[in-house]
Amino acid sequence: MKVFVQFSDLAQTVICSVFGNPQDPTAFPNQATIDDTDARYQAFINPVSVVDQMWAKIKAFRDNRVQTGGYQASGKWFDSDTFSRSQQLGLVLMGANIPNGLQWKTMDGSFITMTQTLAGQIFAAAAAQDQATFSQAEVHNAAMRASANPSTYDFSGGWPVIYAG
Numbered sequence: 001m002k003v004f005v006q007f008s009d010l011a012q013t014v015i016c017s018v019f020g021n022p023q024d025p026t027a028f029p030n031q032a033t034i035d036d037t038d039a040r041y042q043a044f045i046n047p048v049s050v051v052d053q054m055w056a057k058i059k060a061f062r063d064n065r066v067q068t069g070g071y072q073a074s075g076k077w078f079d080s081d082t083f084s085r086s087q088q089l090g091l092v093l094m095g096a097n098i099p100n101g102l103q104w105k106t107m108d109g110s111f112i113t114m115t116q117t118l119a120g121q122i123f124a125a126a127a128a129q130d131q132a133t134f135s136q137a138e139v140h141n142a143a144m145r146a147s148a149n150p151s152t153y154d155f156s157g158g159w160p161v162i163y164a165g
Helices: 039-045 050-068 082-097 116-146
Strands: 002-007 015-019 031-035 071-073 076-078 103-105 111-113
Touching: 002 039, 015 039, 031 039, 050 116, 071 116, 076 116, 082 116
Parallel strands: none
Antiparallel strands: 002 015, 002 031, 071 076, 103 111
8 A cells, every 4th residue: 555655855765644646746745655554654554662762772782792801710800791702611521631731822912731620611611701791791681671761761871891902
């Protein structure tokens, strides 16, 4: 079905009005006729709430910290991206079969000798960092929802320390 819409500007990215038929273009500039399946129309008739938008921002911030922030074990920072996590899990599974003298690169570019104990410490640090990060996201979610103005809620504080190198 075709829909008569007015866009907020010539870029035609945001719909600001919907009509039953074409309108006077001098009174209602930036008009167009689009299909009712158009994503811009769907966004107009099904707006995402401010709270849902802010929660999505908090989760994106959380997920970025999980994937890029690293975690500290044995005085060194280790990468926390998905690929590194799978390698680190492999080390835990190898246990005593980790090759002697295996050198592991840390986030600061230095190398450390990998051991079964260190692999376990890295795994535990990852779990603790994830738990703290996800918990802080939930703290911010609750505070944002209780806020008088969720759209301006500042969720930048209170997160666990990440690698700053």
